[in-house]
Amino acid sequence: MPAASLLLNPRSAAAPPRVTRLPARRPASHLAISGSAFSRRRDEILDHATEVFCDKGYEGASMRDLSRASGMSLAGLYHYFESKEKLLYSIQKQTFSTIVRNLRERLAGQADPEARVRIFIQNHLEYFLANQKAMKVLSHEADVLKNGYGREVAAIKREYYRICVGLVEGLGILQGAQFSSRLAVLSLFGMMNWIYTWHNPKIDADAGQLARQMSDIFLRGVFACDNPAAGKVRARSRGKRKTSR
Amino acid sequence: MPAASLLLNPRSAAAPPRVTRLPARRPASHLAISGSAFSRRRDEILDHATEVFCDKGYEGASMRDLSRASGMSLAGLYHYFESKEKLLYSIQKQTFSTIVRNLRERLAGQADPEARVRIFIQNHLEYFLANQKAMKVLSHEADVLKNGYGREVAAIKREYYRICVGLVEGLGILQGAQFSSRLAVLSLFGMMNWIYTWHNPKIDADAGQLARQMSDIFLRGVFACDNPAAGKVRARSRGKRKTSR
DNA sequence: TTACAATTCGAACGTTCGTTCGACTTCCTG
DNA sequence: CAGGAAGTCGAACGAACGTTCGAATTGTAA
Numbered sequence: 001m002p003a004a005s006l007l008l009n010p011r012s013a014a015a016p017p018r019v020t021r022l023p024a025r026r027p028a029s030h031l032a033i034s035g036s037a038f039s040r041r042r043d044e045i046l047d048h049a050t051e052v053f054c055d056k057g058y059e060g061a062s063m064r065d066l067s068r069a070s071g072m073s074l075a076g077l078y079h080y081f082e083s084k085e086k087l088l089y090s091i092q093k094q095t096f097s098t099i100v101r102n103l104r105e106r107l108a109g110q111a112d113p114e115a116r117v118r119i120f121i122q123n124h125l126e127y128f129l130a131n132q133k134a135m136k137v138l139s140h141e142a143d144v145l146k147n148g149y150g151r152e153v154a155a156i157k158r159e160y161y162r163i164c165v166g167l168v169e170g171l172g173i174l175q176g177a178q179f180s181s182r183l184a185v186l187s188l189f190g191m192m193n194w195i196y197t198w199h200n201p202k203i204d205a206d207a208g209q210l211a212r213q214m215s216d217i218f219l220r221g222v223f224a225c226d227n228p229a230a231g232k233v234r235a236r237s238r239g240k241r242k243t244s245r
Numbered sequence: 246m247p248a249a250s251l252l253l254n255p256r257s258a259a260a261p262p263r264v265t266r267l268p269a270r271r272p273a274s275h276l277a278i279s280g281s282a283f284s285r286r287r288d289e290i291l292d293h294a295t296e297v298f299c300d301k302g303y304e305g306a307s308m309r310d311l312s313r314a315s316g317m318s319l320a321g322l323y324h325y326f327e328s329k330e331k332l333l334y335s336i337q338k339q340t341f342s343t344i345v346r347n348l349r350e351r352l353a354g355q356a357d358p359e360a361r362v363r364i365f366i367q368n369h370l371e372y373f374l375a376n377q378k379a380m381k382v383l384s385h386e387a388d389v390l391k392n393g394y395g396r397e398v399a400a401i402k403r404e405y406y407r408i409c410v411g412l413v414e415g416l417g418i419l420q421g422a423q424f425s426s427r428l429a430v431l432s433l434f435g436m437m438n439w440i441y442t443w444h445n446p447k448i449d450a451d452a453g454q455l456a457r458q459m460s461d462i463f464l465r466g467v468f469a470c471d472n473p474a475a476g477k478v479r480a481r482s483r484g485k486r487k488t489s490r
Numbered sequence: 491t492t493a494c495a496a497t498t499c500g501a502a503c504g505t506t507c508g509t510t511c512g513a514c515t516t517c518c519t520g
Numbered sequence: 521c522a523g524g525a526a527g528t529c530g531a532a533c534g535a536a537c538g539t540t541c542g543a544a545t546t547g548t549a550a
Contacts, residue, residue, distance in 0.1 A: 062536075062538080063537080073500075074499085074539085075500080075541085078539070078540080084538065084539090140385070144305075183459075186439065189439060190435040190438065191436055192435070193439060198431050213428055214428075217429070220465055221463060221464075221466025221467075222462060282526095283527095307506075308507080317529090321529065323508095323509070325527095328509080
């Protein structure tokens with residue numbers, strides 16, 4: 001609580017998360033140091049909170065639920081997170097930042113437009129299924145955060161969206177097409193994000209296969225049909241792949 | 246409150262919604278009569294509740310919010326709905342039942358498999374955009390209801406899903422395809438339902454156009470490409486349509 | 491060992507939650 | 521007009537909420 005408790009406003013929770021202008025007196029081992037015991041404990045709490053938010057929803061989960069799940073007292077939680085809102089923000093920011101960072105790394109090595117779209121879908125679905133709970137919290141509680149926190153997460157989301165629009169427009173097939181790249185991209189996001197409502201690891205394919213199948217549906221669906229490049233998708237989708245099965 | 250108040254359990258809210266075995270003493274003008282003043286007032290409240298649930302989420306909305314929005318006292322609300330849970334249930338059940346009923350009516354007149362899929366998509370999107378708030382509450386609060394209420398809504402959902410699977414399999418194109426009808430249908434639902442997160446009536450197309458465009462993407466995407474019928478989608482998707490633009 | 495910071499917690503704060511109660515008013519029927 | 525049912529409400533219930541506080545405990549460096 002080193003920073004927040006210095007402002008004596010008893011109802012600071014309702015106020016927007018102001019940037020406290022008190023850089024002095026901040027304990028040495030805080031926040032920035034990523035491997036410290038503090039930040040490791042912080043991440044533990046975050047993991048448990050992700051699970052609870054996933055199961056009961058942000059509003060439906062109480063700080064007491066989070067306390068119980070992480071095996072820490074109610075007051076102890078506030079040593080690591082200044083509010084419930086900040087907990088959700090931390091989950092969303094960390095999750096979204098990671099997925100964007102992973103995407104950029106993977107895209108760096110590939111120039112072929114169709115392959116780049118496939119990489120996008122594969123990256124999204126792999127991360128989605130490997131971090132299902134966090135991604136559900138990201139998708140399902142997307143407009144819970146307001147003001148500063150909400151804007152920051154929304155900015156990452158917009159960045160991610162813009163990347164995807166760029167990739168789809170890079171296919172160069174939408175000029176004369178019947179639909180906008182906006183519709184194409186948002187339909188793709190819908191397909192992918194809806195997964196959290198239905199995916200069952202026991203009966204559904206793994207991320208690699210799902211990515212290939214959804215890529216096929218999307219690419220074939222989105223190619224203007226008099227475009228000669230459309231054949232490429234067909235050929236691709238039936239060829240051998242290095243991953244899975 | 247005629248039924249629930251008769252069981253004297255003070256914490257009946259936590260208990261599953263048991264079927265009260267007290268059919269006598271029920272006031273004459275209740276529930277079944279659809280045009281009565283009672284059910285008209287009930288529907289008014291439901292409309293206001295839909296708006297509040299849409300904006301703040303089920304857990305985030307309080308009975309006091311609903312009371313304020315519908316211009317009725319807190320206690321007055323309980324004259325029409327025995328609990329907050331039943332309010333959500335009524336919204337979801339009514340919305341879902343209507344969309345299924347509409348679908349059945351529209352499908353009755355059409356035998357062509359592709360046209361039937363297009364009807365499904367058009368029916369879904371038209372209703373979705375005409376009742377955006379209710380559909381958001383249906384989609385976003387899908388697993389809030391538990392036990393009896395939850396099961397009943399889940400049953401309608403399953404019915405709706407099964408209809409769609411039937412239509413897609415009716416296309417007769419998935420035998421040798423790379424993906425299951427399950428994946429195809431759930432991807433389609435994703436595309437369609439995700440709309441509530443992005444649709445802006447000021448900049449996006451209307452339901453008719455969206456339905457056509459999404460149908461094109463889906464049908465083209467899902468057709469196995471060596472299937473001669475695939476050409477049909479191309480031709481269709483570029484032809485004149487009776488509705489819109 | 492001392493001293494100070496970091497960590498943890500029980501207990502409480504004031505507020506808001508879903509729900510209930512009894513009484514008051516309105517409306518319809520006889 | 522009488523009388524009962526339907527509708528409406530203010531006030532309250534106990535529980536649960538997010539958050540805070542001061543004290544106790546632990547860890548660490550001198």
